[in-house]
Amino acid sequence: MPEDNARPRIGAELSKIEAEPLLPIEKKLLAWSLIVGLVLLGLLVWTGNSALPVGH
Amino acid sequence: MAEQTALRGDLAASPPAPSLSEDWLAVVVGGLIFLLALALLGGVDLLGWATAPRTWVELGKSVRPASSLYAAYGPPALLLATYLSVLALVSLGALLLGSNLIKFMLGFSVIYWLSYLAWLIGNYAYIAVTTPAEMQRLGIGWSLKLTGEAGYLIALLLGLAIANFAPPLARWLGEAARPELYIKTAIVILGGFLAVKAAEQLSLASTVMLRGLAAIIEAYLIYWAVVYFIARKWFGFSREWAAPLASGISICGVSAAIATAGAIRARPLVAIMVSSLVVFFAMVELLILPFLARSFLADQPLVAAAWMGLAVKTDGAAVASGAVTEALLYGDAAARGITWSPGWVLGTTTTIKVFIDIFIGVWSFLLAYLWTRHIEPRRAGDELRFVEIWQRFPKFVLGFLATFLIVLGIGLAAGTATLKSLDGAMTEANVFRQLFFLFTFFSIGLMSDVRQLWQEGIGKLAAVYAVSLFGFVIWVGLLISWLFFYGIMPPLAR
Numbered sequence: 001m002p003e004d005n006a007r008p009r010i011g012a013e014l015s016k017i018e019a020e021p022l023l024p025i026e027k028k029l030l031a032w033s034l035i036v037g038l039v040l041l042g043l044l045v046w047t048g049n050s051a052l053p054v055g056h
Numbered sequence: 057m058a059e060q061t062a063l064r065g066d067l068a069a070s071p072p073a074p075s076l077s078e079d080w081l082a083v084v085v086g087g088l089i090f091l092l093a094l095a096l097l098g099g100v101d102l103l104g105w106a107t108a109p110r111t112w113v114e115l116g117k118s119v120r121p122a123s124s125l126y127a128a129y130g131p132p133a134l135l136l137a138t139y140l141s142v143l144a145l146v147s148l149g150a151l152l153l154g155s156n157l158i159k160f161m162l163g164f165s166v167i168y169w170l171s172y173l174a175w176l177i178g179n180y181a182y183i184a185v186t187t188p189a190e191m192q193r194l195g196i197g198w199s200l201k202l203t204g205e206a207g208y209l210i211a212l213l214l215g216l217a218i219a220n221f222a223p224p225l226a227r228w229l230g231e232a233a234r235p236e237l238y239i240k241t242a243i244v245i246l247g248g249f250l251a252v253k254a255a256e257q258l259s260l261a262s263t264v265m266l267r268g269l270a271a272i273i274e275a276y277l278i279y280w281a282v283v284y285f286i287a288r289k290w291f292g293f294s295r296e297w298a299a300p301l302a303s304g305i306s307i308c309g310v311s312a313a314i315a316t317a318g319a320i321r322a323r324p325l326v327a328i329m330v331s332s333l334v335v336f337f338a339m340v341e342l343l344i345l346p347f348l349a350r351s352f353l354a355d356q357p358l359v360a361a362a363w364m365g366l367a368v369k370t371d372g373a374a375v376a377s378g379a380v381t382e383a384l385l386y387g388d389a390a391a392r393g394i395t396w397s398p399g400w401v402l403g404t405t406t407t408i409k410v411f412i413d414i415f416i417g418v419w420s421f422l423l424a425y426l427w428t429r430h431i432e433p434r435r436a437g438d439e440l441r442f443v444e445i446w447q448r449f450p451k452f453v454l455g456f457l458a459t460f461l462i463v464l465g466i467g468l469a470a471g472t473a474t475l476k477s478l479d480g481a482m483t484e485a486n487v488f489r490q491l492f493f494l495f496t497f498f499s500i501g502l503m504s505d506v507r508q509l510w511q512e513g514i515g516k517l518a519a520v521y522a523v524s525l526f527g528f529v530i531w532v533g534l535l536i537s538w539l540f541f542y543g544i545m546p547p548l549a550r
Contacts, residue, residue: 020294025430030281037277044270
């Protein structure tokens with residue numbers, strides 16, 4: 001935990017943040033991530049239970 | 057937290073570059089301990105003097121060496137030998153990392169003995185004993201039933217008390233408070249220990265690994281997107297803040313926040329501030345989640361194990377949570393007359409965490425690609441390179457894989473006698489693994505200065521962290537763990 005007097009204060013840094021609306025590419029990233037995540041979730045649970053059944 | 061230290065340095069002045077990264081150092085230190093332990097296979101006991109506490113009522117009988125061959129030397133000499141060997145190893149490491157050696161050695165000595173004291177207290181019979189039979193043997197009428205792993209929590213609380221009530225002492229000890237180095241070293245040693253269990257139960261170990269891999273793919277895809285959205289949409293953070301924050305909260309704490317900040321070319325201070333918060337919340341999770349698991353997942357130990365790996369951030373706190381969870385659940389099970397083979401909860405948590413670490417580089421690369429191509433196109437010549445995946449790869453994982461595969465290979469090829477020797481060798485190495493765990497717990501506590509974080513105006517950042525972590529990440533992690541690990545049980549002890 002070395003001391004660092006040059007370290008800026010978090011509050012001051014956060015107050016400088018300017019509004020940035022979500023870009024279409026960010027929305028696309030979030031949507032695809034969630035869609036792929038949910039589809040894979042079903043797929044992985046199903047294949048996991050088929051290929052690696054509990055108790056074997 | 058070497059990464060943090062290094063980044064803080066970037067803000068002020070450029071420190072001398074270390075000759076070895078923290079990850080590689082963990083491989084060297086952990087690998088050396090592993091190799092010395094492995095000599096037992098050739099009939100040479102090089103680590104049997106390593107001394108650990110055992111459950112005790114009389115202080116005079118509170119410690120013993122890993123091998124009875126060394127018992128004649130007596131506790132003071134053995135304790136000193138254990139301390140000096142660990143001090144020599146980590147001091148060499150500190151030298152290679154470019155630390156102030158004298159300051160490090162002094163600070164580490166204090167951390168060592170306070171951690172050891174915590175370990176000793178944790179093994180006090182009234183705290184540790186879990187079964188009626190053991191209570192009868194030791195002549196005690198009650199116990200908190202926390203097992204010897206209570207020492208980890210005592211070390212954490214000691215560190216936390218120093219950080220918040222004696223900040224000058226915490227700063228003085230800071231040079232030696234390196235939780236990430238300690239946990240990475242412990243994980244390298246742990247590889248061999250887990251491989252013995254895997255060799256004994258290969259089918260179960262394969263199931264745990266494959267389901268663990270599936271679980272972390274889910275965690276990456278679902279966690280990150282939701283936390284990024286919350287940070288951007290609900291709390292109004294800029295992209296520069298939201299991406300490292302999402303990685304820090306949702307993936308793997310400090311390493312992920314730093315890797316993401318680098319990938320999107322955020323200012324170093326963003327990673328530093330997110331990292332401070334990650335360490336604090338990881339400590340909170342470490343104190344809460346294992347006890348929640350004890351209440352709700354007592355009969356599903358591997359669900360609890362996976363949950364710790366998916367929900368608790370930073371390698372140190374996550375693996376430490378796995379250790380505490382194993383202690384609590386195994387202790388309760390022992391009281392019910394069920395004795396599971398040790399190491400499976402800890403092993404599952406570690407496997408999940410290691411998989412998460414492996415994918416940090418890939419995720420950072422993906423984010424870097426999106427940022428450079430679509431969000432903030434870079435200047436000509438500032439191209440994205442595949443080598444960045446390797447640069448961000450956590451190298452200590454190679455040490456873990458090496459010790460795991462070496463022991464697994466020997467274990468699968470060997471007969472029962474060799475497997476028993478292998479078990480003995482890894483049990484000796486495990487004394488050092490436990491010591492590095494203790495240093496990790498103590499250091500995490502030491503770095504959690506709540507007052508300083510509050511004074512710095514942490515409120516808004518902490519709010520998004522708390523909302524995401526306690527409102528979403530923890531529960532989705534529990535759901536994913538339940539889906540992939542429900543019904544899978546550790547084998548019974550032989």
